[in-house]
Amino acid sequence: MNEYLVPLTSACTLVTLNYMAMKVRSKMLIDSYEHLLAPLLTGLASILMMLVPLPELFGLVDLRSVPIFMAGLRYGLPVALLSTVLPSGLTLFTQDSQAWFIIVQELIAPALISSIFHNKEYRSGFLDIPIRHGLQICSFVFLLRLLIHELLESNLSWLYALDQLFMLAIMSAAFIIIIVMVNDENKSWRLQRQLELQANQDSLTKLPNLRSFMPIASNALHKRRVSIMMIDLDNFKQYNDQFGHLEGDQLLREISSVLRNHIHEQDYLARYGGEEFILLSSEINPLRLSKYAERLCSIVADTFHQKNFTDFTPITISIGISTAEEPQVELRRIISEADHALYESKHHGKNRSTLYKHVQLTNEKKMNA
Known part of the structure; x- marks a missing residue:
């Protein structure tokens, strides 16, 4: 039973990292460098997930793909692919076999899938990220892993499918919590912006005051x-x-x-x-x-x-x-x-x-x- 606590611990760590990243972003004027810092921080979060490997029964290496989900969803394909550079390099360095397979399945594929749901307004913060996008991304990645396992093993056991469903629940929960946190941060930013606008705008004519x-x-x-x-x-x-x-x-x-x-x-x-x-x-x-x-x-x-x-x-x-x-x-x-x-x-x-x-x-x- 203890092996089921490992992905829970990783998911909690990931949520904590996202919270810390948002607070750092809100305290620092990094908007002009965000196209560089976003893939860097995402890559580092993926590497931290790699340091907590999952038990073999889950059929996954770790939760390195979850930070890539947010990069693709919020920033689009270029940033998502850049975010895979650091964890891909570490994967090549530490994995003797199947390194490229792991990179494609756990990094490149999540970057491509999540980028499909990207909207430029998600990056600016003017539009909230729908929860359904998080569920759809996790579901597509789940189905992709089942398909790959079926093609390679030619024997999809119910036990493996149940373990994958458990991981789907963990990934979805972590990803949804992260989306909710990002949306709440954006709502606070929009409220602050609205208050600043009202303070600097004439209420009658809507001109600057x-x-x-x-x-x-x-x-x-x-x-x-x-x-x-x-x-x-x-x-x-x-x-x-x-x-x-x-x-x-x-x-x-x-x-x-x-x-x-x-x-x-x-x-x-x-x-x-x-x-x-x-x-x-x-x-x-x-x-x-x-x-x-x-x-x-x-x-x-x-x-x-x-x-x-x-x-x-x-x-x-x-x-x-x-x-x-x-x-x-x-x-x-x-x-x-x-x-x-x-x-x-x-x-x-x-x-x-x-x-x-x-x-x-x-x-x-x-x-x-």
């Missing part, structure tokens, strides 16, 4: 010159007073959608607060910036004119623009300059854009006059 905008803009400004556009929705208070706050919220959603769909692909739009938006742009040429901003003004004006708001004060936007003279200028200074330029756009009729440089030149002329 100012909290997430500031570090991104600061990092960009440390590397290169950038421009900041302050965008304000004109006549919003009157619209709220006439149609109510619910309609006002819907208008903000529509405005944010229009802006998001028409800004440059490399630019970054966020909600500043209230009816104001802020845009980080890589464009620094004054002429092109003016045309860019005027195009946004025209698109918004045309969009809401077509929505039959003509019986009300026109829904338009005003924009103020400031460009950093050099990298590593203080971000808040650029935002303040853009805000000042926005005030000038509002003061001179709305539905227009103003460059802070033009405001400076105008002020200088007034002072010299």
Whole structure:
């Protein structure tokens, strides 16, 4: 009876190793090296399983194939095959006979079978691994071993079949526990990601909020010159007073959608607060910036004119623009300059854009006059 405890012990060891590997992965920033570390850790887990051989009555060498199951299922065939390199090398070194047979049956075949069920979303963690895939993989490997035994021995005994069923139960249980652990870890990661997204996203417009905008803009400004556009929705208070706050919220959603769909692909739009938006742009040429901003003004004006708001004060936007003279200028200074330029756009009729440089030149002329 003690021989039946050996595979149970190996299965428990394997589950423990998987738990430790997940904790190491969560504590270390190894995502960029995962395509190398995954086959390395999987190969080492297989080798540890090889160090605990099973009794001969089970007709198996050990549980070296179970780590390969997860590599193929989660990462696909290339990683699964790479995961077989280390245990295959050790098998060739330690086995005098049937080394290649063991490699094909216990490593290569599990890698091929498990890879059939691979989905790229399993690797990213955005999709849970179905339990049925684990059962299917173990069942296919079980049937393959019975078939190979029948071809080689030409005598499939009931005792051997029962022992294989016992090993199928052990492998399936261990593999399912590992899948459940991986899925739970992914669920925790997705929840954390969702909470981070909610903390950095404006709940009304679904745009990034100012909290997430500031570090991104600061990092960009440390590397290169950038421009900041302050965008304000004109006549919003009157619209709220006439149609109510619910309609006002819907208008903000529509405005944010229009802006998001028409800004440059490399630019970054966020909600500043209230009816104001802020845009980080890589464009620094004054002429092109003016045309860019005027195009946004025209698109918004045309969009809401077509929505039959003509019986009300026109829904338009005003924009103020400031460009950093050099990298590593203080971000808040650029935002303040853009805000000042926005005030000038509002003061001179709305539905227009103003460059802070033009405001400076105008002020200088007034002072010299």
